[in-house]
Amino acid sequence: MRGRLAALSGAWLAFEDEAGFSMTPPQAKTWSQRGRTPVVRVRGRSRRRVSIAALTWYQPGHRSRLIYRPRRDYGQRDGRKSFSWRDYRDLLITAHQQFGGPIALVWYNLNAYKAADLRRFTQGRDWLTIYYLPPCAPDLNPVEGIWSLLRRGWLSNVAFSTPEHLVQRIRRGLRHIQYRRGPTR
Structure with a gap:
């Protein structure tokens, strides 16, 4: 019932997720000359990492949106x-x-989402309705697909020199995903 009310009131449907990225690049397949295996040298394991929280927004009749914070x-x-x-x-x-407008937010049952202070904040906002995804259901959250696109494309086979280089590459990849044209019909 609450979901229908949110849709009828013109609420934006939002999905949220957080992902962590380290300085060690994810591996991906590539082409090379026969007998010459490509090698990417990395300075060593780094404990420095970047977390990104992203929200995807959907509303009938509007283009989908993406907001993220590193x-x-x-x-x-x-x-x-x-x-x-x-x-x-x-x-x-x-x-x-x-x-x-009003927001219907869908996210996981993460402990940080259920913190008492955040719960108090969300209960005091009439523009916000929260729904929780069932545990172990990443296929229901479209933000998971964004992380997959980043790891397979923009971040694969890149040796990051500094955390700023990693953040710059993540932002560039997210902007590319954000402004990419959808399929034409």
Whole structure:
């Protein structure tokens, strides 16, 4: 019933997910001359990583949208590696400011999403309705496909020199995905 009400009220349907990317490049297949195996040299394993939270937005009659925010981890022992409830709150506020209307948000049962402070924040917003995906159901979240496209394309076989280089490559790949033309009918 709540889902139908959200659709009838003109709400944006939003899916959210977070992924982590390390300085070590994902491997992908490539072509080379026979007998010459391509080798990508990497300086060593790095503990530095980047987390990205992304929201995809859908509404009938509108083009789908993508909003993302990076969060760098500089390898500090007691530093937080993933997004906190405040980061998710700020992302939701930014999204609401951009699109204006009500939001039906779909996300996983992650502990950070169920934090007491984030729960209080979401309950106090009449423009936000939250739905939880069942555990172990990544195929229901379209953001998972975005991470797959990034890893197989824009980030594969690249030796990153600095965390900024990694973030730049992620942003470039996300912009390419974001503004890519859909199939024509």
